[in-house]
Amino acid sequence: MAHATLFPIALLGCLCLGLASGQTRTGDSDLTVELSELRVLVKGMEAKLNDSSTKDGDLEARLNATEQQVEKLQTEVQRLGKENQEGPKVAFSASLAASGEARLKHSDASPNLVYKRIFTNTGNAYDSNTGSFTAPLKGLYFFSFSTFGYHNVLSGAILTKNGEYMVSSYDPPATGDTGDTGGNSVILQLEAGEKVTMTLWKNSEVFDNLNGHTTFSGFLLFPL
Known part of the structure; x- marks a missing residue:
């Protein structure tokens, strides 16, 4: 310039x-x-x-x-x-049998299925002693599960929120059937402290071993 x-x-x-x-x-x-x-x-x-x-x-x-x-x-x-x-991180995944084989009937689940083999439990919201997932904070959570019935049996399981039935899998017995796999998934809004658990249908049973046939998983999508 x-x-x-x-x-x-x-x-x-x-x-x-x-x-x-x-x-x-x-x-x-x-x-x-x-x-x-x-x-x-x-x-x-x-x-x-x-x-x-x-x-x-x-x-x-x-x-x-x-x-x-x-x-x-x-x-x-x-x-x-x-x-x-740095936000909350909550995720877990587990299968029924931590070792050997597990064949659980409705009468054995008192009242919940307890998944003993822990793959991940970030945030420690899943309790391997009771089988309950307890929401650490209000938010939307995703859950999924799988079930396996060995031989000619009624198999399946029910995902519950505070004891109330949400979604389930169900496979009735059939002659000559050697095994059936089922499963389901759901997104739930939970308040802090609310519990999600798995239970069996009356007269049903599930089977698991280290192949991880019967599983329960969930994680926080986002807080509210």
């Missing part, structure tokens, strides 16, 4: 030198007219340069403001990402 400001001054100097060397019209009146015209030209050019400088300044101010807004947005995204990473 400094070089642009010097330009009209240099132009005026060059033209004045030209006038002094006789390269303009003769006579004092002609010289006066010429100098007046040059002064008007220089003032006009300076006005344009000043206007351009003002516009450049406004543009720079707007750019600076935009950069500040972008920085604020980046800071907010980083904060939200950190909060999400």
Whole structure:
């Protein structure tokens, strides 16, 4: 911008030198007219340069403001990402038999199925002593389970919320049947302290071994 400001001054100097060397019209009146015209030209050019400088300044101010807004947005995204990473983590997955084989009848489940082989229990919301999942906070939770009935038996299980039936699997006995697998899943809204458990249909049974046929899993989708 400094070089642009010097330009009209240099132009005026060059033209004045030209006038002094006789390269303009003769006579004092002609010289006066010429100098007046040059002064008007220089003032006009300076006005344009000043206007351009003002516009450049406004543009720079707007750019600076935009950069500040972008920085604020980046800071907010980083904060939200950190909060999400540090948010509650609740997930569990387990199967019925921790070793050997387990064949449980309705009369053996008192009253819940207790899954002993723990694959994961992040947040420790599942109790392997009682078979109950207790919601640590209000939120939406996803649950799934699988059941296996060995030979010609009634098999299946019921997922309950605070003892109330929610969803189930059910497979009646059939002649010549060697085994059946069932399962189901559900999304439940739970308050902190509410319990989800698995129980058997009356006169039904399930089988499991280290192949993990009969399972129970769940996790927090998001808090409310």
